[in-house]
Amino acid sequence: MRTAIVGVGYTPLTPNSGTTTLDLALQACRAAIADAGLKPADIDGVASYSMGDSAPAQSVATGLAMETIDYLLDLSLGGQAPCYLTLLADAAIKAGMAKTVVIYRALNGRSGARIGRTDTHGAPAPSTAYRQALGFTAYPQYMAMWARRFMIETGANEDDLAAVVMAQRWYSHRNPRAVVRGELTREQYYQSPMVASPLRAVDCTREVDGACAVVLTSLDRARDLRHKPAILLGGAYASGARPGLDMGDGTLWADYARNCQHMLRERLWRNAGIGPQDVGAAEIYDCFSSTVLFGLEGLGLVPKGGAGDFIRSGATGVTGKLPVNTHGGLLCEGYLHGMNSIAEAVLQLRGDAGERTVAGLESVVVTSGALMDGSAMVLAGHE
Amino acid sequence: MTSTAVPLQSCRGCGRAWHTVLPSCPYCAGIDLERGDASGLGRVYSWVTVARSLEDPPRPVPYTIIAVDLDVGARVFGRYDATEEPVAGERVACCRVEAERNGALTFRSVKET
Numbered sequence: 001m002r003t004a005i006v007g008v009g010y011t012p013l014t015p016n017s018g019t020t021t022l023d024l025a026l027q028a029c030r031a032a033i034a035d036a037g038l039k040p041a042d043i044d045g046v047a048s049y050s051m052g053d054s055a056p057a058q059s060v061a062t063g064l065a066m067e068t069i070d071y072l073l074d075l076s077l078g079g080q081a082p083c084y085l086t087l088l089a090d091a092a093i094k095a096g097m098a099k100t101v102v103i104y105r106a107l108n109g110r111s112g113a114r115i116g117r118t119d120t121h122g123a124p125a126p127s128t129a130y131r132q133a134l135g136f137t138a139y140p141q142y143m144a145m146w147a148r149r150f151m152i153e154t155g156a157n158e159d160d161l162a163a164v165v166m167a168q169r170w171y172s173h174r175n176p177r178a179v180v181r182g183e184l185t186r187e188q189y190y191q192s193p194m195v196a197s198p199l200r201a202v203d204c205t206r207e208v209d210g211a212c213a214v215v216l217t218s219l220d221r222a223r224d225l226r227h228k229p230a231i232l233l234g235g236a237y238a239s240g241a242r243p244g245l246d247m248g249d250g251t252l253w254a255d256y257a258r259n260c261q262h263m264l265r266e267r268l269w270r271n272a273g274i275g276p277q278d279v280g281a282a283e284i285y286d287c288f289s290s291t292v293l294f295g296l297e298g299l300g301l302v303p304k305g306g307a308g309d310f311i312r313s314g315a316t317g318v319t320g321k322l323p324v325n326t327h328g329g330l331l332c333e334g335y336l337h338g339m340n341s342i343a344e345a346v347l348q349l350r351g352d353a354g355e356r357t358v359a360g361l362e363s364v365v366v367t368s369g370a371l372m373d374g375s376a377m378v379l380a381g382h383e
Numbered sequence: 384m385t386s387t388a389v390p391l392q393s394c395r396g397c398g399r400a401w402h403t404v405l406p407s408c409p410y411c412a413g414i415d416l417e418r419g420d421a422s423g424l425g426r427v428y429s430w431v432t433v434a435r436s437l438e439d440p441p442r443p444v445p446y447t448i449i450a451v452d453l454d455v456g457a458r459v460f461g462r463y464d465a466t467e468e469p470v471a472g473e474r475v476a477c478c479r480v481e482a483e484r485n486g487a488l489t490f491r492s493v494k495e496t
Contacts (some may be wrong), residue, residue: 102393127403133487136448136460138437149429152471194434230443242409250450251402252409256429 002383003090004222007036007215008343013179013334016111017209022055024290025106026063028211032102033064036215037226040064043215045088049081054106064102069231072099072303074227076226078115078247079104079285080128080260080369081105082338083377084237089216091110099217105339107210110213113337114207115139127249140204140288142248144196147290149256151198156293158198160308162189164289165202165331167316169225172328175357177340179206180332203289208334212343219383228381230346234271237376238264243372253372259291261298261373263366268299279378281348281358282322283341283366287330291370297323299365299376323358338368349381365369384493386423386476391457392416400457419491421478424492425453430469451475451490461488 009031010019011024017138034042043066046057049342056230057072071092075081082105089101094225109115131137148357150156165184172178184202192200240263242252250256267277276299284295301322302310310316328334328345334340345364346352363380393400400421412459428450436442447463463469464478467491470481479489 072425085405117485128404130485131460133485134448134460134462135433135436135438135442135446136431141431141433141448144431145429145448148431149450152429193435194432197432197434245403246407249403253459256450 001094002060002077002219002231003093003216004219004231005214005216005342005346005379006222006225006229007032007034007038007229008346009033009035009213010177010340010343011210013177013208013210013336015209017108020055021053021106021108023061023211024209024211025055025104027062028106028213029060029064029102029104031371032213032215035227036099038215040066043102044068046144046299047071047085047101047200048086048251049075049105050107050292051076051078051115053108060104064351071101071150079337080374082342083235083368084375086214086216086232086342087237087375090232091222093216093218098240100221100276100351101216102210102213103216104213105334105336108333109207110209112209125249127245129360131248131290136248138196139197139247140199142250143288143290144199145296146256146371147198147288148258150290150294154297154305155256156305156308158309158329160293161198161203161289162186163308165189166287167288167311167381168325168329168331170317171326171356172332172347175328175333177331178328179208180328185249193335199288199290201266201320205287205330205335206332208336211332212336214342214346228350230349231272231381233378233380234263234268235375236267236271237271237373238267239278239373247371259294259298259371260369261295261333261376264374264376265299269377274378279322279363279365280361281326281345281364282324283326283345283364284324285338285367285370286331288337288372291322292329294370295367299367314376318356318358326353326356326358342366345379349379384425384479387478387480388420389416389459389477389480389488391421391452391455392418401453402457402459419455421453422453423453425451425475427469427471427473427475428452428458429471430463432468449475449490459488461490464491466490469483
């Protein structure tokens, strides 16, 4: 038995939604359910993830007026979660626990609590309290520390980061949902102010208010619905050993040049039944440009140290060998913590991504997370 | 070569040491732990230079945070007490432990002997 994504829905992505995360979640879920050709009454499961910044699944089940509720799940995770949560819903459907699950991420990520600013909300773990004393407190700083080590070990440089951003701007310029539009030259890249060296402002995702949802059901049901299903071939979640007490706690983590994507790759490709050489496109979790290099090399899509040259060759463009982050990535479409990268993969497999559509696409690998733990999965147009 | 001692936690069972105080050993799960001072000598593993403070109120910038692999085998974060960019593998020594600021460590570059 397989499952498939049969519907996707978005709210507008804005700097200030002017509404609640519950309202955003319901807008995206209703849109995804309608896109599938279903009604809320057809849904019996709701799943989401948040970092204490969103409406829980029970509230969305209430707002959808669901009479039959077989599965509610809230993961207390951020960017590691979207593929993981889809895999959990897949497992629930296969186990007979649920039939059709809507999965969402909703947040006021710009007007409300901003992930990129600080990690001081709540009582800090001892690791966090220590870093606060140093002034080592923010997400871009942690990623920069990993990016620097990656550069030391692989020979990657700032031009490689520029290549990531420039390649993704081509796509975002052609994506009406994207909050960062306009193509970027190399000169413009280097004019962008440094935030946490080697990361510049344009290397950082743009925080937004908004929501995105997808609907997952069995492939048998999916075949009777409106769109060509995006079939889940398989995936994996992994963390390396000693992930620490919190996101920034790298003191017990041995290797900053390899993240969760390296840890999960063997199981990912085995579970998906295809290899990195077979996949047609990649939506790589990109809270920061550097993580695209980690992801491409970590998954074995590109040899270690080769990601920059690969991108500069045009291979990640829409007619290239492996189109990457075809929505412009989280960098440009907006930071919905990776839920939108799954939705983009589904639209691409349907051939419904406008000018950005990758011709003849048969499979897409999607990743979630770029530090110690994370997940990934492969979606395909055929079994 | 002199350095200020760095307080670490260590495991009597497996002998490993680490910086953040934990209830059990992250290497062998043992609970027979001790707290002690270790040599503050080590090498730069990675770093970040903060050019824009994201705190409220903002902290003066720029400043550099380094990840140091201490000779005793633990990795620690600290401030880098120099204006130039660090180098991977550079020899550093702890020069300050600020007890009143959660034990914040500062390192300076030292010449190889």
